[in-house]
Amino acid sequence: MSTSIADILNGKRVLLCVGGGIAAYKALEVVRRLRAAGAEVQVAMTAGAQRFVAPLSFQALSGRTVRTSLWDESAEAAMGHIELARWAQQVLIAPATADLLAKLAHGFAGDLVTTLCLATTAPIAVAPAMNHCMWRHPATRANIALLQQRGVRVIGPEDGLLAEGESGPGRLSEPESIVAALASGSATHGGGRDLAGVRMVVTAGPTYEDLDPVRYLGNRSSGKMGFAIAASAARRGAEVALIAGPVHLDTPVGVQRMNVRSARQMREAVFAAMPADIYVGTAAVADFAPLAIAPQKIKKTAGGEGLKLELVRTPDILAEVAKREDTGLKLVVGFAAETDDVARYAKQKLADKHLDLIVANRVGVPGCGFESDNNAMIAFWPEGEKAFSEAPKARLAEELIDLILERLQA
Numbered sequence: 001m002s003t004s005i006a007d008i009l010n011g012k013r014v015l016l017c018v019g020g021g022i023a024a025y026k027a028l029e030v031v032r033r034l035r036a037a038g039a040e041v042q043v044a045m046t047a048g049a050q051r052f053v054a055p056l057s058f059q060a061l062s063g064r065t066v067r068t069s070l071w072d073e074s075a076e077a078a079m080g081h082i083e084l085a086r087w088a089q090q091v092l093i094a095p096a097t098a099d100l101l102a103k104l105a106h107g108f109a110g111d112l113v114t115t116l117c118l119a120t121t122a123p124i125a126v127a128p129a130m131n132h133c134m135w136r137h138p139a140t141r142a143n144i145a146l147l148q149q150r151g152v153r154v155i156g157p158e159d160g161l162l163a164e165g166e167s168g169p170g171r172l173s174e175p176e177s178i179v180a181a182l183a184s185g186s187a188t189h190g191g192g193r194d195l196a197g198v199r200m201v202v203t204a205g206p207t208y209e210d211l212d213p214v215r216y217l218g219n220r221s222s223g224k225m226g227f228a229i230a231a232s233a234a235r236r237g238a239e240v241a242l243i244a245g246p247v248h249l250d251t252p253v254g255v256q257r258m259n260v261r262s263a264r265q266m267r268e269a270v271f272a273a274m275p276a277d278i279y280v281g282t283a284a285v286a287d288f289a290p291l292a293i294a295p296q297k298i299k300k301t302a303g304g305e306g307l308k309l310e311l312v313r314t315p316d317i318l319a320e321v322a323k324r325e326d327t328g329l330k331l332v333v334g335f336a337a338e339t340d341d342v343a344r345y346a347k348q349k350l351a352d353k354h355l356d357l358i359v360a361n362r363v364g365v366p367g368c369g370f371e372s373d374n375n376a377m378i379a380f381w382p383e384g385e386k387a388f389s390e391a392p393k394a395r396l397a398e399e400l401i402d403l404i405l406e407r408l409q410a
C-alpha cells in the first residue's frame with residue numbers, strides 16, 4: 001500500500017517561515033494543509049510578510065503564537081530562537097522572496113527568520129515566489145544554485161500569471177503541491193536526495209519538422225511535463241540531461257539542457273547523452289517528417305488548388321533506446337499520448353517497444369495532457385499499473401519519480 005502525505009507528516013514539527021510577498025496569503029492554506037496532515041506548525045514571519053497578512057491569521061490556523069521578531073522578550077522567554085531552531089524537524093520558507101533567498105545563500109542573520117535558518121540543523125525547503133525577471137536574474141539563479149548545493153530543496157516556482165499581471169515563472173507553487181513535495185522529500189533519505197549517483201536522460205517538448213524556411217510540422221507539447229520530471233529528478237540528486245524540443249521554458253536548476261528542433265536532432269542528442277541509468281521519453285516526437293525541406297518558401301500556387309506533401313517516418317528514438325545497446329540503461333520509461341482506448345494502446349506500446357514502464361495520458365481533453373499545468377496519468381509495467389489522479393504536473397513528476405525509484409529497485 002502506498003504511503004500517504006498524512007503518514008509522513010503526522011507529528012512532524014514544521015517551522016514555516018513566511019517571506020514578504022503578496023503570495024504570503026497562500027501560506028495560510030499551506031498551514032491548514034500541514035495541520036490537516038497532522039503536522040505541528042510554528043510560524044515565523046519577516047517584517048515584510050506582516051505587511052501582507054496579519055500574524056493573527058496564522059495563529060488561528062496553526063494554534064500557536066506566531067514569532068515575528070528576534071527582540072520579543074516574552075516570546076524569547078517562552079522558547080528562545082535557538083531552541084526554536086532546534087525544535088524544528090523541517091523548515092519551510094513560503095513564499096521565499098528574492099531578498100530572503102539572497103540572505104540565506106550568503107549567511108545573513110539580521111532578523112528572526114534568517115537567524116532561525118542559520119541556526120537550524122533541520123532540512124530546509126524553499127518555495128520561491130517573485131516577479132519573473134527577478135527569478136530569471138543571474139543573481140537569483142546563482143543564489144538558488146548555491147542553496148541547492150547545500151542541500152536546500154527548491155519547490156517551484158510555477159509558470160503562470162503573476163500578481164502584477166505579467167506571465168512567466170515566479171508564481172508560488174500551489175499549497176497542495178508544496179505540502180506534497182515536502183512530504184515526498186521527508187519520506188526519502190538523505191534530505192530528499194534519493195537519486196544521488198543516478199544519471200537520467202529526459203526528453204521534453206515537441207519536435208518541429210521543417211517544410212521550408214518558414215513552415216514546419218509540429219504539435220502542441222509545451223514541455224511542461226518533461227521539464228517538471230527533469231526538475232524533480234535534479235532536486236532529488238540525479239545528474240539530469242534534458243533534451244528539449246522548441247519550448248519557451250526556463251532550464252530547471254541543476255539540469256544540463258540541450259536544445260534540439262527535429263526528431264533526427266533529438267535522436268542524436270539522446271545518444272550523445274548516453275550512457276545513463278534511466279531514460280524518460282516525455283517528448284512528443286513527430287512520427288513523420290517531410291521527405292525533403294524546400295530550400296525556398298513553397299508558393300501558394302506550387303500545387304495548384306491543393307498541395308500534396310510526401311512524408312517519411314522519423315526515427316523511433318524510444319524503441320531504439322529500449323534496445324539498450326551501449327547505453328547502460330537500467331530503466332526505460334516511455335509516455336503514451338492517446339485520445340481514446342488509452343490503456344490498450346499504452347500496454348501495446350509497452351510490449352512492442354520492450355519498455356520497463358509506460359506512462360499514459362489522455363490528450364485532446366481540456367485541462368490535461370498538452371499545454372496545461374495539470375495532468376492525469378496511468379502508468380503500466382509488465383506486472384502492474386498505477387493511476388495518478390489529476391494534479392499539477394510538478395506534483396505528478398514527484399510521484400512518478402517515486403514510482404521510477406520503486407521500479408528501479410524491483
Ligand code: PMT
Pocket residue numbers: 203204205220221222223224225226263281282283284285286287314315316317318319333334335336337338349361363369370371372
Ligand atoms: O509537453 P506538455 O504540454 O507538458 O504535454 C505533455 C505530453 C502530453 C506531451 C506528455 O505527457 C506525453 O504524453 N508525451 C508523449 C507524447 C507522444 O509522442 O506520445 P506517443 O504515444 O506518440 O509516443 C510514445 C512514446 O514514443 C513517447 O515516449 C515518445 O517520446 C516516443 N517516440 C515517439 C515517436 C518517435 N519518433 N520517437 C519516440 O521516441
